[in-house]
Amino acid sequence: MQHLPDFYQLHRTFTLRYRTRFRYPEGADNVARVYLLTMLGISLKTVPSLFSTGLLTLLLAAPTWCPADTIFLQNGRKIEGRILARANSQLRVDVFSGGVINLQESEVLRIEERAPKKTLLDQVSGLVESTQYEKALQLLEEGLEKNPKDEDIKKTRDVVLDKLVAKAAKDAKKMAEAGKFDDIANAAGPLLKRLPESSARSESVDWFTRLYLEKATQDVDHVRYAEAAKTLAQASEIGIKDARMHLLLGTMHEQQGRLSMAGAEYQMALLMDPEMHEAKTSLAHVKRESERLGGQERMPDIDKTKEMLALGSEIEKKVEETRPVKKPAEAALAVTQPLLINQTEFQKIAKYIPNNCNQYDEIIARASQKYNVEKAWIKAIIMQESSFDPHDKSHVGAKGLMQLMDSTAKELGVTDIYDPEQNIMGGTHYFHDMLNEFKQDPILALAGYNAGPGAVIFYKGVPPYKETQGYVRRVPMYYQYFKFLEQAGK
Structure with a gap:
């Protein structure tokens, strides 16, 4: 035992000078040193030290060494x-x-710093174990920026995304029960967009699709069309595409008497799912109903429509040339600037304006003042909707000067839909609401007046319906005409 102090001294020397600085295989040279010193110790000491020195050698040469x-x-x-x-x-x-x-x-x-750092995947593994998915995903994204072709990082990122979406789905259930669908879209949307194509992604998208469709269906059943459209728009925004969304939009239009728009949505649903029975049945019903009511909805004659659309294109071109804009909202407002039509264009429009167009000016002035809507817009809508015929009725049931549906009139407090004052007040009120809904953008407000705000919300702009596309070009032309007269004092 008299040789033990030498053993401890040798252990201390190796611990401080070598074990803390080297790691296999970088420490291979040191291993040789260990054995040389061990053999030296054996040659100088007695046999009892052989076991102790050999054990020390094994400990020092173990692959647990690491640089310090x-x-x-x-x-x-x-x-x-x-x-x-x-x-x-x-x-x-x-x-x-x-x-x-x-x-x-x-x-x-x-x-x-010379000690080996934890690898990126080691760090991520620890974060995933503690359910810190957001932080793990952030590290992986940073890793991919440095090594975009690293397949291991890509695969790990996809796994973490799946886990994060699964967690988001669990949180979404609580949000849905509380009616916080805006929060769901904000939390889950970016994740769903980033998920790669996989069975896990399909399951996640299917879950969120069911969630949004159930909410939208409830809204339609309770005649909350704008809310339903907003829900469907949120689903679309986070990357959900499903034929049932267009089926619901078609149902909304059909229930409001917009048969051509309902038919367009049912056709879009069938494009996405050709075997969808509900869309086939609904489309056939809309066609039969349209034929029963006399075919197409009341529209201006074909020659007038062609001329007005051509004129609309000319004036839109003028807007671009004379008033350059950078933002969509500014582009929409540019068409409202007066005196963009010349004498020839004025005469083209004047051919279609009835002689009684000034008959309701006093009512229009009161409605304009009450709802802060320009008189030229009110007259333009009346011209497009009824050509100033207070008894006009469309085949789908829209009535009066501004073509109000019975349900809309009731909401607006209109008791006699054919009374010019009540109809103009109600129609102006509705257009005022559309302007507020779409941040004073007159083009979107017109689209909302024609196709309903729900369709505009869903498509985030003018819906792709031929009728609505034509409507938002013709009405501004009439606006220009009446504004021209107003500026001229006529």
Whole structure:
């Protein structure tokens, strides 16, 4: 036992000078040193030290060796070990010769980091185990920026995304029960868009699709059309595409008497799912109903329509040339600027204006003042809707000067839909609501007046219906005409 102090001295020498600095295979040279020193120890000491020295050799040569971080302190000392963590201006260091210690960053002069860092995937694994999916995803995205072709990082990112969406689905259920569908779209939307094509993605999208369709169906059943359209728009925004969404939009239009628009939505549903029975049945019903009511909805004659659309294109071109705009909202407002039509264009429009167009000017003036809507817009809508015929009725049931549906008239407090004053007041009120709904954009407000706000919300612009596309070009032309007269004092 008299030789044990030498053994401990040898152990201390290797621990401080080698074990803390090397790791296989980088420490191969050191292994040779270990064996040389061991053999030297054996040659100098007696046989009892053979077992102790051999055991020391195995311990020192074990592949658990690792290089050390060297921390130089302000007082001139240095510490060798592994930095475990940095937080709150402190370092937590595993000093190989003295256990774990805490250092203030203010005590440190500089650091030479040589200890192996955890790999990116090791860090991510730890975060996933603690359900910190957002932070794990952020690390993976940063890793892909540096190594965009790393397949392991890509696969791990997809796995983390799946887990994150699964968590979002669980949270979404609680949000749905609380009616917070805006929060669901904000939380889940970006994730669904980033998910790659996979069975997991399909399951996640299917779950969110069912959620949104159930909400939209409830809204339609309770005649909350704008809410239903908003729900469907949110679904579309987060990347959900489903034929049932167009089926619901078609149902909304059909229930409001817009048969041609309902038919267009049913056709879009069939394009996405040719075997959808409900869409086939609904489309056939709309066609039969349209034929029973006399075919097409009341529209201006074909020659007038062609001429007005051509004239609309000319004036739209003028808007672009004379009033350059950068934002869509500015582009929509540009068409409202007066005196964009010349004498020839004025005469073309004048051919279609009835002689009684000024008969309701006093009512229009009162409605304009009450609802803060320009008189020229009110007259333009009346011209397009009824050509100033107070007894006009469309085959779908829209009535009066501004063609109000019975349900809309009731909501607006109109008791006699054919009374010019009530009809103009109700129609102006409705257009005022559309302007507010679409942030004073007159083009979107007109689209909402014609196709309903729900369709505009869903398509995030003028819906792709031929009738509505024509409507939002003809009415501004009439607006220009009446504004021209107003400026001229006629």
